[in-house]
Amino acid sequence: MSYDWDGLHTDLRRFLPKKAIVSKRQELLVYDCDGLTVDRHCPPLAVLPETSCEVSQILACCYRRGIPFVARGSGTGLSGGALVEQEALLVVTSRMRRILKIDLENQIVTVQPGVINNWVSRAVAGEGFYYAPDPSSQVVCTIGGNVAENSGGVHCLKYGVTSNHVLGLEVVLPDGTLTNLGGELSEYSEIDLRGAFIGSEGTLGIATSITLRLLRAPECVTVLLADFPTIESAGEAVRKVTAAGVIPAGMEIMDQYMINAVNDLFGFDEYPRDAAAVLLIEIDGHEAEVKVATNQAERLCIEAGARSIRTAHDRNDRERLWKGRKSAFAAVGKISSTYYVQDGVVPRSTLPKVLGVIGSLSKRYELPVANVFHAGDGNLHPLILYKADQPNIQDKVRELAAEILKECIAVGGSITGEHGVGADKRCYLEWMFSRNDLETMKFIRNAFDPEMRANPFKIFPTPRTCGESMGRKKLLLSERNELVRDVEVY
Numbered sequence: 001m002s003y004d005w006d007g008l009h010t011d012l013r014r015f016l017p018k019k020a021i022v023s024k025r026q027e028l029l030v031y032d033c034d035g036l037t038v039d040r041h042c043p044p045l046a047v048l049p050e051t052s053c054e055v056s057q058i059l060a061c062c063y064r065r066g067i068p069f070v071a072r073g074s075g076t077g078l079s080g081g082a083l084v085e086q087e088a089l090l091v092v093t094s095r096m097r098r099i100l101k102i103d104l105e106n107q108i109v110t111v112q113p114g115v116i117n118n119w120v121s122r123a124v125a126g127e128g129f130y131y132a133p134d135p136s137s138q139v140v141c142t143i144g145g146n147v148a149e150n151s152g153g154v155h156c157l158k159y160g161v162t163s164n165h166v167l168g169l170e171v172v173l174p175d176g177t178l179t180n181l182g183g184e185l186s187e188y189s190e191i192d193l194r195g196a197f198i199g200s201e202g203t204l205g206i207a208t209s210i211t212l213r214l215l216r217a218p219e220c221v222t223v224l225l226a227d228f229p230t231i232e233s234a235g236e237a238v239r240k241v242t243a244a245g246v247i248p249a250g251m252e253i254m255d256q257y258m259i260n261a262v263n264d265l266f267g268f269d270e271y272p273r274d275a276a277a278v279l280l281i282e283i284d285g286h287e288a289e290v291k292v293a294t295n296q297a298e299r300l301c302i303e304a305g306a307r308s309i310r311t312a313h314d315r316n317d318r319e320r321l322w323k324g325r326k327s328a329f330a331a332v333g334k335i336s337s338t339y340y341v342q343d344g345v346v347p348r349s350t351l352p353k354v355l356g357v358i359g360s361l362s363k364r365y366e367l368p369v370a371n372v373f374h375a376g377d378g379n380l381h382p383l384i385l386y387k388a389d390q391p392n393i394q395d396k397v398r399e400l401a402a403e404i405l406k407e408c409i410a411v412g413g414s415i416t417g418e419h420g421v422g423a424d425k426r427c428y429l430e431w432m433f434s435r436n437d438l439e440t441m442k443f444i445r446n447a448f449d450p451e452m453r454a455n456p457f458k459i460f461p462t463p464r465t466c467g468e469s470m471g472r473k474k475l476l477l478s479e480r481n482e483l484v485r486d487v488e489v490y
């Protein structure tokens, strides 16, 4: 399908400055993928608005001309969510970077969507507050992207994911209407549309202002580093600690590939190189509480088979222990030119078993798999390492990734924890949800976006994106007109 791009360009120039419209192919190439680099498509046109009003006008122009759009923050998403697969206008929020309001008395902050995650904590740290959800990409990803993906992070084990920290959203709907979902209070009498929007991956509209909950910084923080002879025993330690009722702020596992990659990257030996896995446990709260929980966690790690435990009390030492974990994905470049990361979730009690299965699959497919993940949440991040120039390698890599996700589902888990479904995992959605489940989700989508123009073809499987396996005929009967048209050309 081809749209009237010249007409849209002319419309946009009526209210946007020239610098806010990107139309040259060489400049658009920076937007041809997100963090999932295996799929690339260059968008036909991109805009960089600065205000909610501009976003509203942009979407109204798209609506009048029947043109789809895709929102983009920093493009660190790992499921192809910000990818413009079919023709669509890319709406980039990177110039919407203002912190609009800080209200410490009520512990809230309101930001534009392009504000970088860790700028929020930086803005209020001096007053003893912080914003809890901390994806490992927090120095670069945006709050808008975090809302769209319902992002998690190291501290989400104890404090909850993005959804637990967003009070209100100002949203532009696909027809350009500006509306508010939730607000500045913790409770509202309305249907929780705020909750529906969070995690909807840009398929319901564009968030233009976001009100976040702030927390008081804890009185005391301790970080433990335990090292293990097998990755399964590290998983067992996670199981034991949480089963004992200790709720650390975060619990992260890195395997030997990752240990050595980060040690090499920083030229240090913070993590024992001969360990099969290390487990980082952060415990925070009042001093007495932290002391008891730390002793308990140390004892349980030893019981699970830890060879040694190092405890960091002062800030510098804690930061040194976290530094490697926070840079783990970047460090993979030290050991492999290319990787493909998955994001399955499993019940914590099954971690030792599933980690063992990942090891066996890695051997069977003859592809190394590095693991670094939010162990306390059972949120696995297996990174499949490969050389892109090997023949048919991408099919083999995706097959291995699919086997890992099947195992996650088999033990009662999920195909995604925090990276979203996007383009990457939509074909697996039917493994988890019945047709009725999917139709119910589509009702909500249709209520916000009856024309299906917001981030089209993401999340939900379609014949075009998932091929014959979808049962093409059945789908033709139930999909919206837009998709039916599309299937005809498929």
Ligand SMILES: Cc1cc2nc3c(=O)[nH]c(=O)nc-3n(C[C@H](O)[C@H](O)[C@H](O)COP(=O)(O)OP(=O)(O)OC[C@H]3O[C@@H](n4cnc5c(N)ncnc54)[C@H](O)[C@@H]3O)c2cc1C
Pocket: 034, 035, 070, 071, 072, 073, 074, 075, 076, 077, 078, 080, 081, 082, 093, 113, 134, 135, 136, 137, 140, 141, 142, 143, 144, 145, 146, 147, 148, 149, 150, 151, 152, 153, 154, 201, 202, 203, 205, 206, 207, 208, 329, 330, 418, 419, 455
């Ligand atoms: C090294 C690395 C580590 C990571 N670690 C974590 C982690 O620990 N936890 C985690 O959850 N994720 C992690 N991620 C994934 C990624 O950083 C998050 O998904 C993040 O929230 C994406 O933010 P972004 O600004 O880059 O969004 P983008 O990638 O630009 O977009 C992501 C999705 O959000 C939509 N979107 C963007 N802005 C808006 C908006 N204003 N309104 C509506 N929709 C919008 C897009 O359409 C797209 O579907 C990691 C990624 C990398 C590369």
